[in-house]
Amino acid sequence: MYAQGWIGMPVEQIPTPALVVDVEKLDRNLATMADYLARVKTNIRPHAKTHKTPAIGHKQMRAGAIGLCCATVGEAEVMVYSGIPEVMIANEIVDPLSVRRAVNLARQARVLMIVDDPENVRNIGAAARQYGAMVDVLVDLDVGQGRCGARSLEALVELAREVERTKGIRLRGVFGYEGHVQFIPDRQERTAKGQDANGRLVRAAKELSGLGMNIEIVSGAGTGTYDIAGEFPGITEIQAGSYIFMDGTYQKLGLPFEQSLTVLATVVSRPAADIAVFDVGLKGISPERFNPSVQNCGTGAIEVKSLSEEHSVTRLSDAADPRPGDKMHFIPSHCCTTVNLYDSMFVVRQGRVEAIWPVAARRA
């Protein structure tokens, strides 16, 4: 709460490195997504792994989301205890403690889980009966990503049968995330591969329905495929997360969302004419796809050449001449893993701090 003393101050005065969100851009991103989905009549259950921040989860609910996706039981707990009425834990939950937590959470809110292993199904069912909770379950189909999920329709049918046989849990639908398609830069290729993945999921859903199973939910898609899945007949909801912030990776796709998230950093050294060192490194921005870019509001380009734990070493073009103490905004290549490095974010409107939001589910 001490940090709240920054509220009302110009963003340039906050301590760096700092996670900064432009709330006007964030709100426009929420509206852009909501308008689109209203038009195509598809639901969104936005992925809270991107922000881990209840204040943003509630903004998403007010913008029409039917619930949130979470990546871990801890995230789901934080969102439920902050008042979110329905969460889908969009990853397999296996170890006994985590299963116990997820099932107990289902006594406090609607909880959906995904499964890809029959024994896990039986364990979740046993826990649900033990604690007297009803858990909704989706069966997970690998639609080409090659991570979790049943690898064949036969395996998926077996899994769904196991869910139906198991007391204490209830089959609600199918789940399939086309993670391998999200970043394909060519729009045509992305569309083709996204439709292929969506097609596999929808065909599986129809197969299960045809067997008399209860398939209300057909869930897929991320920010890179939101409008491919959004218009694909049979997909009932999408799981996009990054659209609220954007990042260097998604910027390359020409999406209608604005870059609302940056990391503010300070020049701490100018050891040579063409080098500036900033105070943000691997502990303050994630460079796992490529190095961050720098929004230089002066003249000349500033290119990040390397990052160490607390430093970015940048190369300056002739015209660029930042001085020690100057502050600039960095754009990460991946928003989700960058947010995960911070306990709070500075919420800025028109250059002044309006709020500080706790990233409450950071390591929950």
Next chain:
Amino acid sequence: MYAQGWIGMPVEQIPTPALVVDVEKLDRNLATMADYLARVKTNIRPHAKTHKTPAIGHKQMRAGAIGLCCATVGEAEVMVYSGIPEVMIANEIVDPLSVRRAVNLARQARVLMIVDDPENVRNIGAAARQYGAMVDVLVDLDVGQGRCGARSLEALVELAREVERTKGIRLRGVFGYEGHVQFIPDRQERTAKGQDANGRLVRAAKELSGLGMNIEIVSGAGTGTYDIAGEFPGITEIQAGSYIFMDGTYQKLGLPFEQSLTVLATVVSRPAADIAVFDVGLKGISPERFNPSVQNCGTGAIEVKSLSEEHSVTRLSDAADPRPGDKMHFIPSHCCTTVNLYDSMFVVRQGRVEAIWPVAARRA
């Protein structure tokens, strides 16, 4: 404090992903370093950026450290407020708020700062006079890393003169970190390049001493060069940090330290015979140099092929057959950035949790 309920439990029962430190190995690493440095009569001011954990900082002090290095003012504050009597902030501190914090901290403990910019020197001096603190200063020489630090002896002499001219601060020595040498796998090449860097630093120290300046401290080295600098005439202290934990990068160097730090993870999916997916990803282990390795205590090799936010996808050799729910220890390629992802670490002795230490300076 709720988490303390895990104390006494077998490590396999703690929730994953979890940061785990084997305290017996940690203690042996501390003893190995202390024994070596006693023999060569060189001091150590271990770098707290590696652990960000007061409990470990105090172990280092008890093992003979003359103080701690910190990477940020926040780390220094946490260490001082937990009782560490002397800290060196081993990075340039430039923005006015951070300078104010560092100088005020110098009223509560001995604080050493490093500088590479004359204007920064004057700003630190002005703040020191304003708040009535005495700050010790080292001038930073680039010894080949190409990050911060004066790029020439002339620039270093100018900088040292500026420090001597400035009231409120006191010149104590020279600082030069040979970061570019740490990971050179070949021992001979590492030694040659380390000695070259140490030589530059010691020559600079002698030059400043010859000009009548006060050079008590000549500080360099990390874990990869601890015994190169430790035996180099004129180096008075080393700044190694990773030797307490080790990691996949330092393991390749054949150092006498043990791997005390791991990340415990659970198998959450076995979607195919040769694939296992674990519940640790980019948010729980840093793969910035290369993918983590898996300590498989059964038979067969488990190789990490890719990481997403909460998953590691591994390829199994024929003999390996981990089941969903099985737990294994991962070794990160970089310990410091992995520790930075956690708020606490599970301290294990003989397979049982003995303590939970807060990583109190994580995002301080």
